Amino acid sequence: MKKLISIILVITLAFSSVALIASAEEVKTECGGNCDICPAIVVPGIGQSNVWALDENGDYLLDADGDRISCFPAVFDVTSIVMKVLAPALLTLVMQKDIGLSSALCDVVRDAFAVNACDEKGKNTGNIEVEKYLYSVAECSEYEKDQIYDNVPLQDYAEQVGEDHLYYFAYNSFGNNSDIVDELYDYIQMVKKETGHDKVNIVPISMGGSVANGLFEYYPEVKDDIVKVVYIVPALNGSTIVGDLYTKNFTFFDTEFLYNGFLETLMDEEEGRMIEVIARILPDEVLESALQSVAGCLVDEVAANITMLWGLCPKEYYPEASAALLADKPEIKKQTDKFYQAQLNSDKNIQALVDNGVEVFNIVDYNVPLYQIGNSWNNDNADGVIHLSSTSMGAKSALYGETLGADYKQANTSKNCSDPTHNHVDEDKIVDASTGLLPDTTFYFKGQNHEQTARNDIIISLATRILATDDIKDVYSTPDYPQFNGNRDTRALKNKYIPTAKAIDTTSLSPEVAEELATAIEEAEIYVNGTVTYSGQHLDVEKKLIDAMVKAGAWTVEEEEEAMPIFSTISLLLYNNFGTDGYSEIVADFYIGFVNFIVSDVVKPLLGAL
Numbered sequence: 358m359k360k361l362i363s364i365i366l367v368i369t370l371a372f373s374s375v376a377l378i379a380s381a382e383e384v385k386t387e388c389g390g391n392c393d394i395c396p397a398i399v400v401p402g403i404g405q406s407n408v409w410a411l412d413e414n415g416d417y418l419l420d421a422d423g424d425r426i427s428c429f430p431a432v433f434d435v436t437s438i439v440m441k442v443l444a445p446a447l448l449t450l451v452m453q454k455d456i457g458l459s460s461a462l463c464d465v466v467r468d469a470f471a472v473n474a475c476d477e478k479g480k481n482t483g484n485i486e487v488e489k490y491l492y493s494v495a496e497c498s499e500y501e502k503d504q505i506y507d508n509v510p511l512q513d514y515a516e517q518v519g520e521d522h523l524y525y526f527a528y529n530s531f532g533n534n535s536d537i538v539d540e541l542y543d544y545i546q547m548v549k550k551e552t553g554h555d556k557v558n559i560v561p562i563s564m565g566g567s568v569a570n571g572l573f574e575y576y577p578e579v580k581d582d583i584v585k586v587v588y589i590v591p592a593l594n595g596s597t598i599v600g601d602l603y604t605k606n607f608t609f610f611d612t613e614f615l616y617n618g619f620l621e622t623l624m625d626e627e628e629g630r631m632i633e634v635i636a637r638i639l640p641d642e643v644l645e646s647a648l649q650s651v652a653g654c655l656v657d658e659v660a661a662n663i664t665m666l667w668g669l670c671p672k673e674y675y676p677e678a679s680a681a682l683l684a685d686k687p688e689i690k691k692q693t694d695k696f697y698q699a700q701l702n703s704d705k706n707i708q709a710l711v712d713n714g715v716e717v718f719n720i721v722d723y724n725v726p727l728y729q730i731g732n733s734w735n736n737d738n739a740d741g742v743i744h745l746s747s748t749s750m751g752a753k754s755a756l757y758g759e760t761l762g763a764d765y766k767q768a769n770t771s772k773n774c775s776d777p778t779h780n781h782v783d784e785d786k787i788v789d790a791s792t793g794l795l796p797d798t799t800f801y802f803k804g805q806n807h808e809q810t811a812r813n814d815i816i817i818s819l820a821t822r823i824l825a826t827d828d829i830k831d832v833y834s835t836p837d838y839p840q841f842n843g844n845r846d847t848r849a850l851k852n853k854y855i856p857t858a859k860a861i862d863t864t865s866l867s868p869e870v871a872e873e874l875a876t877a878i879e880e881a882e883i884y885v886n887g888t889v890t891y892s893g894q895h896l897d898v899e900k901k902l903i904d905a906m907v908k909a910g911a912w913t914v915e916e917e918e919e920a921m922p923i924f925s926t927i928s929l930l931l932y933n934n935f936g937t938d939g940y941s942e943i944v945a946d947f948y949i950g951f952v953n954f955i956v957s958d959v960v961k962p963l964l965g966a967l
């Protein structure tokens with residue numbers, strides 16, 4: 358018996374040492390897992406992963422230019438759209454009644470989103486390929502590095518820590534929520550193995566915050582795998598835009614808003630007004646019914662089956678939306694109900710991380726109104742795409758354009774503020790950070806648009822500093838990164854204005870002009886190398902530098918020709934005189950008015966005179 362045990366022991370030892378050697382060989386990092394900085398895994402936002410359309414043989418579908426076709430957000434084939442819509446559109450126009458137009462438009466929606474369609478189990482059925490990077494950025498091709506850095510410019514981080522300590526978890530934004538959470542958990546285990554580190558840092562961005570909700574709910578043990586979580590504009594309680602989508606609470610169903618306001622919030626006013634003028638070729642009821650039917654198809658047939666999109670539905674909207682849309686889709690509802698719990702528990706699960714010693718940071722944007730697509734657009738402060746209480750883990754704020762009031766006193770409702778004498782209200786009194794879950798580690802950027810977050814070099818350098826060093830513990834660690842900061846985009850200053858200004862030959866300039874130029878250059882350089890800004894300061898710095906260059910005769914400001922706002926004038930004239938009527942209705946009204954005029958002002962007096 359003893360002999361048997363010792364044989365087993367010997368065999369076990371032999372195998373485990375083989376296993377040790379094998380796993381030692383798998384470690385790919387230079388540090389072998391023995392440096393102070395954990396590898397970082399980026400969990401990107403919606404549309405920040407490439408998903409390509411394939412043909413029936415599994416080859417990439419190519420467009421007319423020979424480029425691969427992206428499935429995000431949909432694949433629009435203009436020829437087939439025209440073929441489908443032309444005849445019903447003409448008939449509808451001639452008859453001024455919806456003759457097949459709505460149903461043709463629904464077909465177009467179905468076709469365009471076919472690549473992103475999911476079955477009754479919430480699994481994608483499209484012929485697609487998700488471009489994944491199952492290795493560190495060090496092993497990525499130049500093309501792959503371009504894709505990654507273009508979405509999240511962490512080149513400085515990679516330079517400081519090494520590309521073998523940076524990973525990008527790509528996923529299908531319209532894929533299966535539960536599968537993607539599982540993949541992320543496995544990815545974290547893979548990164549640990551490959552790098553030799555026993556822990557990682559994770560960076561959930563935007564929709565990535567929703568994926569992280571699932572991770573912390575379904576895999577609570579993952580807290581032992583993580584040193585830092587650096588959330589960037591995370592959709593922790595979805596976006597009210599998606600809540601309005603799932604409850605079909607659209608602003609453009611109101612024709613008054615459709616003809617005067619809606620398009621102007623989404624595009625250039627003159628372009629929007631042109632579309633308004635064209636849209637009047639249809640009577641307003643026909644237009645309204647066409648829009649309702651397209652939106653209905655999009656929600657009922659496409660969005661309802663996409664569990665990743667359900668991950669962006671705020672918890673306040675989910676019960677109503679799921680009851681209406683998923684009553685006959687039990688398999689999908691089972692999955693979205695499970696995620697709903699993850700969303701309800703989001704704060705609790707983040708608190709569990711904090712209590713386990715995980716350092717959780719949050720970087721959010723505010724004071725940019727939401728796109729006015731859903732009627733809830735002005736229910737909370739926002740960053741253009743996500744409402745602020747979602748990204749900020751519940752912070753109280755004033756609506757866009759308003760304040761909490763001059764006498765507002767911070768509420769201190771979070772137990773994570775380390776010192777009740779902290780001031781967590783911004784100087785404009787818009788946000789009370791003491792009411793969010795993590796007052797001491799949440800950084801706010803005023804006026805920063807969600808979609809331009811990666812272009813704010815302060816946000817990127819803050820994330821880099823948190824990930825690459827242990828300098829930053831909270832918003833008080835350094836005056837370089839205060840709790841409240843501003844939006845900016847310094848690309849023009851760095852790449853165009855400063856280099857041009859520095860190249861100016863100043864020998865022939867008057868001392869005053871040369872002095873003004875030198876000062877403007879110096880101020881601009883200090884500004885771009887600094888990390889504190891007020892909202893939009895980059896534009897003031899640009900202007901000062903341009904003015905100095907103009908005085909030096911080295912720059913001419915091109916006068917932008919003010920185009921005549923023709924369509925704006927016409928559209929407003931139509932709206933003010935005829936409301937939301939289509940042209941046929943306007944003409945009919947005009948005709949009736951004309952007949953009335955003839956009868957009452959011409960015929961009747963004539964008859965009276967006779």
Ligand SMILES: [Zn+2]
Binds near residue numbers: 393396554
């Ligand atoms: Zn290392």
Ligand SMILES: [Zn+2]
Binds near residue numbers: 773775776777796797
């Ligand atoms: Zn505090």
